[in-house]
Amino acid sequence: MEIRPVFSFIIILFILLMINCKKKEAPPPDYPILPAITNDYAYINCQIIDFDNTNGQVVLGLFNSETEWDKSQDGIAYREYFIDSLSDPLNFFIDTLPEGTFAIKIYHDENSNNECDLNLIGIPTEKFGFSNNPSIGLSGEPSYDECKFTISLNDTTNIEIDLIGF
Numbered sequence: 001m002e003i004r005p006v007f008s009f010i011i012i013l014f015i016l017l018m019i020n021c022k023k024k025e026a027p028p029p030d031y032p033i034l035p036a037i038t039n040d041y042a043y044i045n046c047q048i049i050d051f052d053n054t055n056g057q058v059v060l061g062l063f064n065s066e067t068e069w070d071k072s073q074d075g076i077a078y079r080e081y082f083i084d085s086l087s088d089p090l091n092f093f094i095d096t097l098p099e100g101t102f103a104i105k106i107y108h109d110e111n112s113n114n115e116c117d118l119n120l121i122g123i124p125t126e127k128f129g130f131s132n133n134p135s136i137g138l139s140g141e142p143s144y145d146e147c148k149f150t151i152s153l154n155d156t157t158n159i160e161i162d163l164i165g166f
Contacts, residue, residue, distance in 0.1 A: 041097060042100075042155060043096075043155070043157070045093055045094075045159070046060070046094060047090070047158070047159070048090040048091075049089040049090075049162055051088040051108060052108075052127065052165065054088065056086070056108065056109045056110040056111055057082050057112050058081075058109065059107055059114065059116075060081040060092065060106045061105045062077060062081070062104055063077055063078055063103045063104070063144065064100055066145070069143075079094070082114075099152055101151075102149060102150075103130070103147035103149070104130065104131040104159065104161065105130055105147075107128040107129075109126060126165075127164060128163065129161040129162055130146075130161065131148070131161060132147050132149065133161065133162050
């Protein structure tokens with residue numbers, strides 16, 4: 001007769017353990033949530049192509065004036081993005097922008113030091129690019145006017161940037 005209380009105790013203990021041992025569900029994937037396109041904003045879908053590798057990051061500067069563009073060596077941009085997950089091509093969505101005129105400068109920061117590395121005579125050793133893909137000559141960086149484009153409310157503007165390397 002003594003076996004029955006021990007057996008009942010084991011059954012109750014087993015049931016309590018089973019109640020507390022719920023199957024743990026994996027958390028949902030951490031997908032970026034893109035905002036719904038509304039009449040209040042403009043959007044840019046930027047495609048960057050011609051990577052040599054997928055090391056490091058891409059640094060993208062979005063400019064909305066010639067003054068910002070000319071001062072960009074001092075780190076002034078309307079918005080700046082650091083993109084770590086690289087692929088070729090790389091698609092990057094810029095959201096919640098006001099209507100207006102913008103230009104983009106990018107460089108592939110292969111060593112993730114947040115600088116576009118230069119050789120001894122000042123030529124970039126990391127690939128770079130600009131919106132509208134202007135010709136790059138010995139005169140240096142293109143002007144804001146060569147790179148600018150206009151975006152409208154409730155619209156997505158597609159920009160393709162070909163990386164340049166010397």
